[in-house]
Amino acid sequence: MSNGRFGIHGGQYIPETLMNAVIELEDAYNHFKDDPQFQAELHELFTNYANRPSNLYYAEKMTKDLGGAKIYLKREDLNHTGAHKINNALGQALLAKKMGKTRLIAETGAGQHGVATATVAAYMGMECDVYMGKVDMERQALNVFRMRLMGARVHGVETGTATLKDAVSECMREWTNRIADTHYLLGSCMGPHPFPTIVRDFQAVISQEMKQQILEAEGRLPDVVMACVGGGSNAIGSFYHFIDDKDVKLIGCEAAGRGIDTWETAATINTGSLGIFHGMKSYFCQDEYGQIAPVYSISAGLDYPGVGPEHAWLHDIGRAEYVGVTDEEAVCAFEYLSRTEGIIPAIESAHAVAHAIKIAPTMRKDQIIVITLSGRGDKDCAAMARYRGEELYDD
Amino acid sequence: MMIKIADAFQNGKAFIPFITCGDPDLETTRKLVCAMVENGADLVELGIPFSDPTAEGPVIQGANLRALSNGCTTDDVFALAETLRKEDGLTVPMVFMTYANVVYHYGTEKFCARAAEAGMQGLILPDVPFEEKGDFAPACRKYGLELVSLIAPTSHQRIKTIAADAEGFVYCVSSLGVTGVRSQITTDVAAMVRLVKEGKDIPACIGFGISNPETARQMAQSADGVIVGSAIVRLIGQYGREAVEPVSRFVKEMKDAIRDL
Numbered sequence: 001m002s003n004g005r006f007g008i009h010g011g012q013y014i015p016e017t018l019m020n021a022v023i024e025l026e027d028a029y030n031h032f033k034d035d036p037q038f039q040a041e042l043h044e045l046f047t048n049y050a051n052r053p054s055n056l057y058y059a060e061k062m063t064k065d066l067g068g069a070k071i072y073l074k075r076e077d078l079n080h081t082g083a084h085k086i087n088n089a090l091g092q093a094l095l096a097k098k099m100g101k102t103r104l105i106a107e108t109g110a111g112q113h114g115v116a117t118a119t120v121a122a123y124m125g126m127e128c129d130v131y132m133g134k135v136d137m138e139r140q141a142l143n144v145f146r147m148r149l150m151g152a153r154v155h156g157v158e159t160g161t162a163t164l165k166d167a168v169s170e171c172m173r174e175w176t177n178r179i180a181d182t183h184y185l186l187g188s189c190m191g192p193h194p195f196p197t198i199v200r201d202f203q204a205v206i207s208q209e210m211k212q213q214i215l216e217a218e219g220r221l222p223d224v225v226m227a228c229v230g231g232g233s234n235a236i237g238s239f240y241h242f243i244d245d246k247d248v249k250l251i252g253c254e255a256a257g258r259g260i261d262t263w264e265t266a267a268t269i270n271t272g273s274l275g276i277f278h279g280m281k282s283y284f285c286q287d288e289y290g291q292i293a294p295v296y297s298i299s300a301g302l303d304y305p306g307v308g309p310e311h312a313w314l315h316d317i318g319r320a321e322y323v324g325v326t327d328e329e330a331v332c333a334f335e336y337l338s339r340t341e342g343i344i345p346a347i348e349s350a351h352a353v354a355h356a357i358k359i360a361p362t363m364r365k366d367q368i369i370v371i372t373l374s375g376r377g378d379k380d381c382a383a384m385a386r387y388r389g390e391e392l393y394d395d
Numbered sequence: 396m397m398i399k400i401a402d403a404f405q406n407g408k409a410f411i412p413f414i415t416c417g418d419p420d421l422e423t424t425r426k427l428v429c430a431m432v433e434n435g436a437d438l439v440e441l442g443i444p445f446s447d448p449t450a451e452g453p454v455i456q457g458a459n460l461r462a463l464s465n466g467c468t469t470d471d472v473f474a475l476a477e478t479l480r481k482e483d484g485l486t487v488p489m490v491f492m493t494y495a496n497v498v499y500h501y502g503t504e505k506f507c508a509r510a511a512e513a514g515m516q517g518l519i520l521p522d523v524p525f526e527e528k529g530d531f532a533p534a535c536r537k538y539g540l541e542l543v544s545l546i547a548p549t550s551h552q553r554i555k556t557i558a559a560d561a562e563g564f565v566y567c568v569s570s571l572g573v574t575g576v577r578s579q580i581t582t583d584v585a586a587m588v589r590l591v592k593e594g595k596d597i598p599a600c601i602g603f604g605i606s607n608p609e610t611a612r613q614m615a616q617s618a619d620g621v622i623v624g625s626a627i628v629r630l631i632g633q634y635g636r637e638a639v640e641p642v643s644r645f646v647k648e649m650k651d652a653i654r655d656l
Contacts, residue, residue, distance in 0.1 A: 014522060015568075016521075016568065019547075166447075177572035273500070275499060276500075276522075278449070291446040
């Protein structure tokens, strides 16, 4: 699509200072995406560094317990660094390196994308600065330590709500300040063109593998593919190769926080409206004057007031369905999967698990659900304990 | 009388102050704008506050936050502009400076109609580059507002294209980074201005980082005007409702420094 439009969504709403940088990025990406050597190098990194392909695991206990559709988990939590974020970080860092950039900057919410960026920066010998909301630094102290351990500088952002949206704003400001040697390694399928397309393409390996794996295991495509949606990178990666398979239902699970009928929510498609922010036209949580809302979710990774433009478009054309999942439902799913399958999911991914718990029993036993488990939940244990009234550490 | 942006360039080099409306409150903004005009402002940029101003440094971010926490809305700013025109009788051109979403979510057509009715001459949107002007330019044209284009030190070959299609004046961003006070400006602004003029015979004004009479004079050597935001907003942050006197003095000093060029 021209100028990175997905229907009416997308575009490049950024300061003039950054325009040549995104044009240069688009040119480089268009050149390298079809370059066999680039693809071979990326494949090598995926295989030998990130531990791809990730398993497609049949969750037999969960399937029996829920008594409905057969449930598979796409185990992105088993990737190196423990989340799907590494796919995009490796792809963009390799691209940046080819472009002659020596420094990476990144925003992070839960810290998973910051960790992935710090990891690839260490691996490729690049300088790295990560911007993270102060509130999130407290919620995700372990990830802050991991990033610093790998040599990244982590900058606390205190403006606004001191969460993911403010980290993105601060990253954009920093990029205008130092462009020549710096690549902004945006972590989700959002922001100005070409980021939503680049991130989607690097994450599309999820659905590419998933499709092959489910055909091998079941000899047919799944009935439902579902994933959690903040900006939406693991979801778009999970959906992408199924978009043309109209019989496969695509479900994105948004963070409803304390409920979509409250102000304390981050369910953008369910509660937001059309707007222009962070470089793109899409749906945003905002007030009547277009002031961006201080959204809320227990999950730092889904705590974002916007959604990627391709999801906004998939919603508009009715190809994907977007549902809200509350904090309480997500925490119950976090505990349920740990207890039932011995797999501790990231609280972000637990939003998708929660919706599967709702719909699987309503489906037939010969139907199939694939849930993308975008990350592992070790980082969330302290916060989950606190949610249940228990303090794990003495501060 | 028909007021136009071009009027700002009839008294030698133009001095263009920026102010965030509603910081600390709308009554103070009103007094400040009148005082700035009295002390030599040739064109006034009225900032409509936005929750997440991604092109601003800490000083103007703080002003946006203060204005919004005091409940200042876009409709309040329209009312303020109307008061400045009708009750205070200001005749200098005025433009709104805000972010794309403030206009888009209000309804671009409705926003432009209200702005023109309130007596505004133009609109500056720092997060709308040349490629995305199409969302806003038609409505601006319909209601007689000039949509001001920005160029940056990284624009290079884009400058002539942008200038050729520009209206009102071209806003030349002096430095990399966001708005804020800088100790020096290293960009070759004279070269930027020359490229603008090659694209179109239109006033070129320099903004970002200008905070004292010396820099203003240096910048005005090659440009048609200078834009000053953070240095004024910082004074307002410091003096609050008592800012009229220090801001008046500052504006007079700045205009005096460029008047004879």
